[in-house]
Amino acid sequence: MDASIFSIIVGIFVGLAAGYVGSLMVLKRMALVGDALTHVSLLGIAFGIVLNFNPFLGAFVILFISALVTSYLESKTKLSGETIVGALFTLSMSIGILLIPEVELLETLFGDIASVTMIDMIIVAVVSIAVIAIARMMYRDNMLSIISEELATSARVNVSRTNLIYLILVSTVVALGIKFTGTLSIGFLVIVPAAAARNISPNLSRYVIWSCVFGVISAVGGILVSGYTEIPAGPAMVLAGIVLFLITLAKKML
Amino acid sequence: MGKGHHHSSGIGKEHHHHGEETILKVSDLSVSLNGDRILDNINFSLKKGVTLAIVGPNGAGKTTLLRALLDRVDYKGEIKWSDTLRIGYVPQNVTVADVPVSVREFLGFKSDDEGRIEAAIASVGLRKGALDKRMDVLSGGETQRALIAWALINDPDILLFDEPTAHIDADRELIYMMLNRLERERGITVLLVTHNPHVVRHYSDYTLAINRKRIFFGESSKVDTPKLLKKIYGSGSILVRHKH
Numbered sequence: 063m064d065a066s067i068f069s070i071i072v073g074i075f076v077g078l079a080a081g082y083v084g085s086l087m088v089l090k091r092m093a094l095v096g097d098a099l100t101h102v103s104l105l106g107i108a109f110g111i112v113l114n115f116n117p118f119l120g121a122f123v124i125l126f127i128s129a130l131v132t133s134y135l136e137s138k139t140k141l142s143g144e145t146i147v148g149a150l151f152t153l154s155m156s157i158g159i160l161l162i163p164e165v166e167l168l169e170t171l172f173g174d175i176a177s178v179t180m181i182d183m184i185i186v187a188v189v190s191i192a193v194i195a196i197a198r199m200m201y202r203d204n205m206l207s208i209i210s211e212e213l214a215t216s217a218r219v220n221v222s223r224t225n226l227i228y229l230i231l232v233s234t235v236v237a238l239g240i241k242f243t244g245t246l247s248i249g250f251l252v253i254v255p256a257a258a259a260r261n262i263s264p265n266l267s268r269y270v271i272w273s274c275v276f277g278v279i280s281a282v283g284g285i286l287v288s289g290y291t292e293i294p295a296g297p298a299m300v301l302a303g304i305v306l307f308l309i310t311l312a313k314k315m316l
Numbered sequence: 317m318g319k320g321h322h323h324s325s326g327i328g329k330e331h332h333h334h335g336e337e338t339i340l341k342v343s344d345l346s347v348s349l350n351g352d353r354i355l356d357n358i359n360f361s362l363k364k365g366v367t368l369a370i371v372g373p374n375g376a377g378k379t380t381l382l383r384a385l386l387d388r389v390d391y392k393g394e395i396k397w398s399d400t401l402r403i404g405y406v407p408q409n410v411t412v413a414d415v416p417v418s419v420r421e422f423l424g425f426k427s428d429d430e431g432r433i434e435a436a437i438a439s440v441g442l443r444k445g446a447l448d449k450r451m452d453v454l455s456g457g458e459t460q461r462a463l464i465a466w467a468l469i470n471d472p473d474i475l476l477f478d479e480p481t482a483h484i485d486a487d488r489e490l491i492y493m494m495l496n497r498l499e500r501e502r503g504i505t506v507l508l509v510t511h512n513p514h515v516v517r518h519y520s521d522y523t524l525a526i527n528r529k530r531i532f533f534g535e536s537s538k539v540d541t542p543k544l545l546k547k548i549y550g551s552g553s554i555l556v557r558h559k560h
Contacts, residue, residue, distance in 0.1 A: 205417065210411065212478075217425075217426070264418070265421055265450065267421070269416040
């Protein structure tokens, strides 16, 4: 068994943060943005490897810059966040793949849950708690912006600032998770647990709780499957999450 | 026509609460957006406890005027509200499809006082049971009432509406009757942007007819005339009157 207790704790915190932040992503109809951002991170990882500093710090810096650029362009042009991130991600991903040495490319795409150390676990736990705390403080503002920007503005919500902070939170969760799940799967964790939760939630509080629970089940389920089989953790998480989604979809339709 | 006119069915404005206190004064208001002068030299004032209908064709600047009143666009001129005025705004469009938020949670974004929430929904004629329904299963009329309840929670002095019944056919009369009741019982001033000449005629005390630079303001009975509305809407428009 490869999975260690550190991996499972990392999975719990990443699953929680992804589920919580993802609950807003699905309602904001930004699912493609979440996925595209994970590919933007490839450029940051490439810079880290090539310039010999922590590649995941590089990923976070590039994601942070992308969030600022997206927010700025959204406010100054009529382009949607999806269009802007769509353009950014194809460029970043292409350059990133060209720069990343082949031997490290697979690990970047699929992650390496077995490489989790105690320091990694502590960083993930602290940052995840901070992300959830900030997202919780801003949840109302985000929900009002989703329901009606006019209503939000009349309730003194700064919609542009709320959207920017939200993008930064998503970027942080992506940067946190890509080391362990890889860039191909972290986007899934931010979207599908929330989508599954929406199928069975009669109100917002249940929706958020289920989104977090499904995030944790997907992440930890994937890690455990990975530990007992040859399947990398990232794809295993995707499989676990899809099963959950199909079960909730069946419940909704019955 | 206008205030005091009744349908044979008995609906329409029955009371006219004309307060003496001026709560809003707009002087020489101009708004430009992207180099386009949307509003020019708008002047009017509003007394407490009346219903003002803002009418005009598409692109006339009605929503821009509302935004200027809410201080959401840059403007030149002066907009003076009376001190400590509480404004309740009811938007035209909301996105609640597939959003798992209950009416109680939605109203809870404004206040966590359960008493205020229940009083607000009672004011708009929603049953207590509606509080636990998801917003996306409400009918058009129920959604409109929930939005009005939202606006009422902090005891506003004035309600601002952007085309309150633009998307719903049923329930319209009931909603306007409710607004008139609120005005009567609580002295709430109602300001609504509308395309609906029926609203002007039967539910408003004053009308502001606007088409960018052109503006006519006065008692609805005096503004709602074919000659004057032709100046606002243009000669190509057809005015249909129901004979009662």
